Amino acid sequence: MPHSQTSEDVRDLFVIGGGINGCGIARDAVGRGLTVTLAEMSDLASATSSASTKLFHGGLRYLEYFEVRLVREALIERETLLRAMPHISWPMRFVLPYHNDMRFEGNTPTSKLLNVIMPWLKGRRPAWLIRFGLFMYDNLGGRKILPATSTVDLRSGPEGAPLDDKFAKAYEYSDCWIEDSRLVVLNARDAVARGAQIMTRTKVIKAERVDDLWEVIIEDLDTNETKVVRARMLINAAGPWVGDIIHQKLRVNSTEDVRLVRGSHIVTRKLYDHDKCYFFQGTDGRIIFAIPYETDFTLIGTTDADHEDPSVPPICTDDERDYLIDFANGYFKSTIKAEDVVWSYSGVRPLYDDGASSATAATRDYTLKVDNTGGAPVLNVFGGKITTYRRLAESAMDKVKAYFPDLPDKWTAGVALPGGDFEVSAFDIKVAELSHDYAFLTPTHALRLVRAYGTEAPAILGTAQSYTDLGKDFGANLYEAEIVWLMRNEFARTAEDVVWRRSKLGLRLSADQISVLDEWMQANRADVLRKDAA
Numbered sequence: 209m210p211h212s213q214t215s216e217d218v219r220d221l222f223v224i225g226g227g228i229n230g231c232g233i234a235r236d237a238v239g240r241g242l243t244v245t246l247a248e249m250s251d252l253a254s255a256t257s258s259a260s261t262k263l264f265h266g267g268l269r270y271l272e273y274f275e276v277r278l279v280r281e282a283l284i285e286r287e288t289l290l291r292a293m294p295h296i297s298w299p300m301r302f303v304l305p306y307h308n309d310m311r312f313e314g315n316t317p318t319s320k321l322l323n324v325i326m327p328w329l330k331g332r333r334p335a336w337l338i339r340f341g342l343f344m345y346d347n348l349g350g351r352k353i354l355p356a357t358s359t360v361d362l363r364s365g366p367e368g369a370p371l372d373d374k375f376a377k378a379y380e381y382s383d384c385w386i387e388d389s390r391l392v393v394l395n396a397r398d399a400v401a402r403g404a405q406i407m408t409r410t411k412v413i414k415a416e417r418v419d420d421l422w423e424v425i426i427e428d429l430d431t432n433e434t435k436v437v438r439a440r441m442l443i444n445a446a447g448p449w450v451g452d453i454i455h456q457k458l459r460v461n462s463t464e465d466v467r468l469v470r471g472s473h474i475v476t477r478k479l480y481d482h483d484k485c486y487f488f489q490g491t492d493g494r495i496i497f498a499i500p501y502e503t504d505f506t507l508i509g510t511t512d513a514d515h516e517d518p519s520v521p522p523i524c525t526d527d528e529r530d531y532l533i534d535f536a537n538g539y540f541k542s543t544i545k546a547e548d549v550v551w552s553y554s555g556v557r558p559l560y561d562d563g564a565s566s567a568t569a570a571t572r573d574y575t576l577k578v579d580n581t582g583g584a585p586v587l588n589v590f591g592g593k594i595t596t597y598r599r600l601a602e603s604a605m606d607k608v609k610a611y612f613p614d615l616p617d618k619w620t621a622g623v624a625l626p627g628g629d630f631e632v633s634a635f636d637i638k639v640a641e642l643s644h645d646y647a648f649l650t651p652t653h654a655l656r657l658v659r660a661y662g663t664e665a666p667a668i669l670g671t672a673q674s675y676t677d678l679g680k681d682f683g684a685n686l687y688e689a690e691i692v693w694l695m696r697n698e699f700a701r702t703a704e705d706v707v708w709r710r711s712k713l714g715l716r717l718s719a720d721q722i723s724v725l726d727e728w729m730q731a732n733r734a735d736v737l738r739k740d741a742a
């Protein structure tokens with residue numbers, strides 16, 4: 209196939225994939241002085257990185273698999289990340305009701321050990337073990353901001369009110385919420401601000417090694433034009449497609465492979481009135497969360513199911529929906545029905561294939577593998593959590609350093625993402641300031657803007673003194689001024705980018721309103737971008 213253009217300059221790194229790992233690596237690398245190009249075939253965070261449970265967490269259940277390294281790294285990381293993005297991340301308390309029926313998944317290392325030394329437990333998860341796990345959770349990760357575990361009497365507190373009366377006691381511990389897809393976009397923006405080139409709707413269709421360099425063939429999916437970019441090193445952060453890149457696009461002879469594990473979530477109208485989450489343990493050894501979501505909703509997830517083919521878009525199947533409903537109904541007093549589900553989403557975990565017997569047991573830790581057998585190196589990224597993306601990027605740089613010996617030291621810990629340059633404790637002050645400076649904003653609107661954009665919210669509102677000054681009203685407090693900002697600064701091209709990834713306003717807008725927004729964005733795109741460039 210003839211290619212319309214070959215770029216003359218040679219990039220240090222070419223990153224495949226605009227999920228959290230690709231964008232996190234691009235940001236770290238460009239901040240160390242490397243020249244970086246990233247291609248994402250769809251929208252930023254369009255795959256797994258917008259479909260997570262949205263927790264910066266250590267992963268309490270991974271302790272049962274003795275994944276202490278991963279849990280410790282993730283626990284320490286929670287507060288580092290929270291400090292760098294106190295707009296899109298915030299502390300949350302998790303209520304873990306206890307009942308005698310709770311069982312281990314049969315093949316965790318902990319359950320196998322207990323079966324040998326305490327056979328009389330017959331697979332039950334005893335309360336003392338949960339307390340011990342929470343003690344480790346509290347102490348492995350050096351908490352400074354997040355409060356410690358406590359015991360909750362469910363018969364007297366608000367936490368017990370929505371739960372079945374059989375639950376009398378619970379433990380309560382801390383983790384953090386994270387707006388996953390905004391995290392990706394903010395990393396991408398920071399990378400661009402530091403000099404990276406990021407192209408969305410641009411697919412890597414092939415890459416080959418030529419004279420110690422990679423020649424990467426990319427296709428602009430809007431125009432179908434192809435182009436060749438040359439780079440010294442490739443980073444394969446294609447998530448569920450990491451194997452497709454290795455075997456089909458690069459044709460590298462590698463035995464490494466990915467295990468795709470689908471996880472689905474359902475969303476209902478809000479099921480209870482307080483702001484804490486629930487951590488429910490099932491009789492099958494699995495766990496699910498019920499989380500206050502977008503003020504008026506409750507998020508419930510997740511499942512674990514093997515998923516064969518990354519090109520098959522993951523959806524929450526009826527079986528998965530019913531499983532989550534039944535699981536939650538075992539805890540809540542009120543009964544959730546299928547018709548109460550207002551939205552569902554599903555994502556595929558790109559886990560390193562460690563040969564584990566079940567999808568639940570496959571390691572959630574990340575694995576980085578460099579292949580340089582045929583000349584120029586490629587770093588393949590497997591697994592990982594949203595929570596560990598920054599540490600994964602640092603580990604990736606440790607591998608990259610072998611080819612760029614003068615690479616400066618790590619720098620991202622403690623450096624705020626765009627809009628996150630304020631103290632964790634100052635969030636309410638920021639909302640009050642915005643409400644004061646833009647007195648026409650409704651309280652919910654001011655809150656949403658600070659949550660999404662932090663200290664950048666005034667840049668969107670400009671000199672506006674009334675809602676009329678914000679331009680066209682698309683519904684649910686979404687105005688033209690915000691859309692223009694998203695198109696110019698946050699790579700938003702379609703209404704779907706805006707209502708499901710830059711925000712979750714899709715939960716509040718009708719299908720007609722979303723299509724009006726989409727038509728407006730398509731009709732005004734050239735104009736919006738031209739005025740920005742002028």
Ligand SMILES: Cc1cc2nc3c(=O)[nH]c(=O)nc-3n(C[C@H](O)[C@H](O)[C@H](O)COP(=O)(O)OP(=O)(O)OC[C@H]3O[C@@H](n4cnc5c(N)ncnc54)[C@H](O)[C@@H]3O)c2cc1C
Binds near residue numbers: 249
């Ligand atoms: C159900 C579920 C719940 C989870 N919950 C949590 C949680 O609460 N906390 C946590 O820390 N982690 C969680 N995770 C894990 C976390 O979401 C993932 O580890 C992370 O998002 C993976 O990011 P990634 O960048 O590797 O992959 P992705 O986000 O999938 O990004 C890969 C990108 O590569 C692009 N791409 C692929 N092929 C090409 C190509 N040829 N050319 C150009 N682009 C290409 C894709 O379009 C995609 O956008 C969860 C995962 C799932 C599935």
